[in-house]
Each structure stands twice: as structure tokens, then as C-alpha cells.
Amino acid sequence: MSSSKNGEGVHVLLIPYPAQGHILAILDFTHQLALRGITITVLITPKNLPILDPLLSTHPSIQTLLLPFPAGHALLPAGVEHVKDVGNWGNAPIISSLSRLRAPVVEWFGSHPNPPTAIIHDFFSGWAQDVAREIGVPGICFNSTSALLVCVLDCAWKRIKGLKGMEVVGFPEIPDSPRFERDHLPSIMKNYKESDPDWEAVRRVMVGNTGSWGFVVNTFGGLEGKYLEWLEKKKKEEEENGNPRPRVFSVGPLSLIGVPYGGGGDHRSLFSWLDGCPDESVLYVAFGSQKLMKKPQLEALSIGLENSGVRFVLVVKEPTVEQVEQGYGSIPVGFEDRVTGRGLVIRGWAPQVEILSHRAVGGFLSHCGWNSTLEAIAAGVLILGWPMEADQYVNVRLLVDELEVSVRVSEGADTVPDITELARIISESMNGHIAEKVRAKELRDKACDAVKVGGSSIKALDELVEQLSQLNSPSK
Template sequence: MEINSENVANNEQISEVVVVIVPTQAQGHLNQLLQFACLVSSFGLSVYYIGLANCNYQVRIRANALNPSDIAKIHFHDLPNGRGGKIPSVWDTCMLLQEPIASFIRDMSSKSRRVVVVHDYLMSYNVQVVSSLPNTESYVFSCISAFSSCSLKMLDIQLEDQELLKKLPSLEGILTDEFRDLLASQHRYKDIRSGDIHNTSKVIDGKYLDLLAQAEFNLNKKQWAIGPILPTKLDHRNNICFEWMNKQPPNSVLYISFGTTTSFSDRQIKELAVGLEQSKQKFIWVLRDADRGDSFTGEARRLELPKGFEERVKNVGLVVRGWAPQPEILAHSSTGGFMSHCGWNSCIESITVGVPIAAWPMYADQPRNGFLLTEMLKIGLIVREWEKREELVSASTIENVVRKLMASDEGDVIRKRAKELGEAVRCSTEKGGASRMELDSFIAHITR
């Protein structure tokens, strides 16, 4: 969704409203909520973004798609990283930051007519102070698709096609016991919120947004679907990726990235490398291990490729071992496909620019996101069925999926469908579009 100066309102009432953003301390959540912070700030509101000092630094330097001048308007409030500067685990931060966050919100409450706290569901425990402050209200920002949200909340998903229902990935194995306990610990604070904000569009998720709105636990809670919140006009900055991509034909490059929390075995990396080489399709592969607690200290595990691989594919593919500007790569005219773990951040970025996905989900909401893209929206192909998640994905399987997506009539049809959906989604964020109207409604509500 585009941020522009027309949003800025010289309204005395608005200046009295302060928005406090409280993300879960993991890259996919940090990123979405920073995009949201910039969008809200463009309406002239004062926006504070709370996080561990390390995570605030990380999200700023990785914010490729956002304009630095928009980020500069956000007030970052750094919390101490921990004892001795050690970064706590994501799960610890969901339960150990209550005191400093509550102190900050109370301080804002004493200085403002209204404080609007927008937080991840997983940070509900940390923001419970809002229920004791009369001029403070909170809203949960949903970082997953409405379809996946319905699934995880065990709502009855009705699919007209019974054969399709049989293909629906099971929920077995999607969450660890630790994560289930974390969700349960947040559940008791769900009623402190006044409503929910969804980073999705009615164009993508309309039926399931309606299902969520009608759910018993959402009665009397307002709902807004304002996505995609990603800027729709992206600049291709100086980067080795773009120097290479600018020389490639349209729709010819497969972009491969599995997010910041996925680690592959050495054996699986080898199979992926062999499959890509045998497919003879152009590719950019972001080859990096999962983020650790502190992404800026210590040695990361170096992922090893088959001997001579990079030399053999140098005219066909590019291996990137550092952080890559994913939104801009996906928006580049030479990109024709995206092999992804199907985190919602990646899905919404790909959908927005009309790039089809080779879906390889790993855990959590990803299997259902992959199903939404491949089976329901029909803008992708599955690499590995969820029921086979414990199995090694062979080079031949990878080769076949890559060829089908990038160099077949079926792939061309999928790509055409993805581009049409992308156009519809982008239109929904423009003036008069469904997502833009929902955003305007949310801003009007919090500045009432």
C-alpha cells in the first residue's frame, strides 16, 4: 500500500493520538509491523516502535522496501537486550518484557489523549496493562493469512470441493509443545483487545475474513483487512542481484529463499543444488542459515554447496549468502517464480507483485498458506506435501517442479493467474479499493 503525503492530516485531534507498535521479536513479525508503522505514520500520527535494541537495529537495516525517510519518522524505543547484552529467545521475549513495555505505555498514557497499542497476538501478555488505563486501547495485528488463522483457531472451514478438502494439510506437527504452551499463555489476555488488523486483502481472503468476523470470540471486536501493507512501488537499488537480473529475460529467473527461521540439512542443500542445476533454469538462491538470537555477533553456520557448483552454474544462477532485498527481487521484471517456505510475509510479497510460488512449507501457518496459494488461488505448485515433511526432497523432484513452474505451458497459465491476482490486490490498496477503505476506516476509528 502506498505511503504518500496526501495521507498527512493537519488535524489537532490526530496529534493527540499516539500509536505504540509492539511486535514479536522475530524478523517476519518485525518487518510487517514496521511496514504498518510507516503506513500509520503517513497519516500524521506519532508512532512508537518498541523492541529489543538489537531487533530494532535489525529491522531497520533489513527494511529494503521502505523509504528511509518514512522509517526516520518512526520513534524507535529500544529495550535492553538482556543480561550481559545476551539476546533472549523469541519465546522468552513474549513473556519477559511486560514490565518495561508497561512502563512505556503508562508514560505515553499520561501524556496523550489516547494511546493506541497495536501488537502481535504473541505479545498479549506483555501489553496487558492497557486494560487498566482508561485512555488506552489495543488491537492485535495478525501476521498470517485469514485462511490460516481460521485453521489454527479450529473454525469450520467449508470447502465446496470435497476432493480439495481431502488435500487440506493436517495440523499435526505444525507446532512444538513449547509453542503451543506459549499460545495458551497468551489466550487469557485475548479480550483486552478492541479489534484485529489483518495484513491481507478481501481479494485473497474474503470468505475467511467473514468467517473470523462471525466467530464467537470476535463478537464486539472490530475487524479491518488492510493488506497488503507492503509499498506497491519499489525502487531497485544498487545491489549485485540487480546487476545480474537486469541482464536476464522477463519472467526467466526463479528466486529461492526460505526465510529467517529455516535451517536445511547439508544433505537437503545438496539435493536442492543438484535439482536446480539439472533443471537448467535461471535462479537466484539466498543461501543462509536461520537467524540466531543475535544476528550480528558470532559466526553463522556456513552452508556448503557441492564442489564446483557455483562455477558450473555461474552463467545460469547466482548464490547470495547474505541478506537479500526480497521485495525488490520479487518485483523485478526478470523474476518469474519464487521457491518459498510460505511464511505469510513472503506470500503476501509474492502475491502483490504477481509472482507464482513453488511452495515448500516447514511449520506453523506455512502448510495452510501453501495450500491456499497452490490449491485454492491456484498461483503455485507444491514442492513437498506436508504429509511427507520428514522425507528428503530429491533432486529429481525439485528439478521437475522448477521445470514445470518456469518452463511449461502449465507454468505459464499459473504465472498469468498470479499476475491477474497481483493486479487485483494492488488495486484494492488504491483510493476506493477495499483495503484502502479499511485502512481509512481504522485511522478514522482510532482518531475519533
């Protein structure tokens, strides 16, 4: 993997977005920029500063721009600075609040002795495009998502007001003309409310992304080549001077080349148990850092796993007393005793990358968030998809309907699956010799090739750094 210091002398301001699914990928990306000698300042608010600890301990040279989270939003409880503290509904007020950092960031640029020559920002932090235009530096949009989702967002936000009331939304301008039920669109689109101040701020942010200097996407050509080509063609058409150099940089899977993270507890007994299981016999079941299941859902999932006869590791979040009163569930009483020796339950955080990489794990029952999807692809395990919200339906379309590397088991944030059908799909997927398993391993090989020395993602990282290093050259 390349780590030449060809970025020395370049200073970049990096602006993440405070949500777990967003921030992990952009920190892995920042790690790669630091390895290439780029000077980096990360904009962060005080309560989110600990998230940077692994990155800062690996790269002490990285600086932080610590700005207070803009307070006073009527919908956000005092002290909230991260989406995990309020749930998915909090994206609109958090995006709207963070947009108010524009003025202090501009002021910081004006007072800095060596100000950044570019801004790289999360796609939920598109207000940074306004800063970039005011300062006169390139604004580069980082996407912790699939390239297909970047295409959908790029098209949809330009006609967002016309999507209201449509039962099915089509995108004929995108390769293969994808179509989605309105309820399956990303939450950040389908929840848009015209004239609402928060949602108008979201719209400005998302439309602003479409005019960025370039896109960085956490994907790779072997996975999404046609969508990356469409984005690249679109960026070239927008260039007034017809710049022939690429402005779409596919740099994934970043989890394969990311910053080292410390563990979150002692999981020796888990891996000891996995060591005793046959190859590819275990199903890993997890639904991301934020998802809590309602009691009927968790009961159906538990019984489906039990009846499938498959070995499994189930990761669950324990609800608070208040959440139990709201209908969220815990593991059914007696379940763990009945599956002793065949199934393990982990409450809280689990070392997902390490679990997926274990030789005993052959499947992943997942909500199909993009980080989880890439981690499964990198491990070569079969994904059993249960999309619920956000980008997950878009990802499942790519995985199941287009690439045929995954199996759909259910869908919907509140769906209670049929227990018999769920058990059947799990059993047949894990025990059968299905074509999706073969394709999943072939896709793993392509992912690993992309991040090898000379691989497409490493070349894209180096190309981005080279272009950044030339921003201040006389020819530019």
C-alpha cells in the first residue's frame, strides 16, 4: 500500500458529520491522507472530540479546530452533539445547527498563518461548500456511501419538491434506470418538508454537494464501476475548461486500510467459541449502532434463529427502562439457555470486523448500512439483508437485485418477519450451496485487489493527493 509523502506542504480542513455511520469512514480516509504527508486540521465539537482519539494517537501531527456546537435549537436537548443521542430524526436539526458554523470557520481561515488550500467535508456537512466559495478554495464532498446513492442524491435533490406524493420514484438518467418505492428512499429525502427551516437547510446542504470540486466515495470499481463512470462523466460535463483529470475518487473499502482502533471489551470467550466452530458455519447477526428492535421483532428474530438450526452470534442493544415502556424488546427469557453451545448473544458493542473475518463466520444478517456492507464484502461472507431506513434499501437493490451477491430476508423498520419463513431462509442460505456465496467470495477478491499496491483505490488516493498538491502551483 502506497504511503509516499507526496502531499507534504498541502493543508486540508476536514469536516466530519457526527453520526457513527458517517464518521468511521471519513476518519479512515483521513488516516490515508496523513500517511501521504498532508497537513490536516479536523473541525470537531467538544463532546465529539473523543471520537478522534484513535486517529490522533496514530497521527499526533493532526490538529483540531474545536468549535462549540451551535446551541439553542428548540428540538435538540441541551448538550446533544451526536446523532446517537437523539436517533435518526435528529439529522435535520443537527444539520441545520451545524450550518451556523460557517461564520466562525471563515473567521478561522482569515486568522490562520497557513490556511488550508482545500476543504473536504462529509456529504451531510455540505454547508462547507459555502465556506469554500467564500474563501476561494476547492470544496470536496466525502461520501461514506455507495456510489449508487451518490447518483440518486445528486439527481433527487434537484427535483425534491416534485417527488412529493409519488408512490414510485424513478431515475432514468442513472445507469439501469433504478426505481424505488417512495418509502424506500433515504430518510433524508423522503422526510423533507418544504418551507420547514431545518429541512430547507438540509436541502441547501445537499444541493450544495452537487456543485463540489470533486467526490470522494467509499467504494471501488469492481463493485460499482458503472455508477462511478456516470459520476465522472457528469463532473467532466460540469467543468468549464473540460479538465481531463478525474474528479471522482473511489477509495474503498476504507475499512481494509483504516486507522487502527482499540477493542471495546474482553471478547476472548467469543473468539474461543468461534475457534471451535467449523468453517463458514456461523451466522453473525447485527443491525448497526443505533437500531433497537421492538419486542415482537426481537422475539421473531430470536425464534427464527433458534428454529433455523444454524450456529450464530447475535448482537443486541439493551433497551433502557423508558425504551421498554415504549415497546422495545430484550432477548426472550430462556432463549440463551435453549441455544447454549449453538448461539451466543452479545449485549452492546462487538468487534464486527474481527468477527466477520473469522474463518468460522459464513454469513451476516444485516440492516445493510454501507459500512457493514463493505466490511462483509471485504470478508467474503454472504449478506442476508434486512433493510430498514436511510440508505439501506438502495444498498440492498445493489447487492441483491444487481450483483446477486446477497439474499433478502425481510425489509422494514417495524416489520415482524414470519418465523417459519425466516428460519427457512437462514437455514438454506447458510447450509446450501448457493451461487450468492461464490459471488461474495469473488467480490472479496476484487475488494482486496483495489487496496493493494497499484490497486484502483490506492491509485485514486494518490491521484487525489497529487491534485491537491498542485492547487497552489503557478499553472493552477
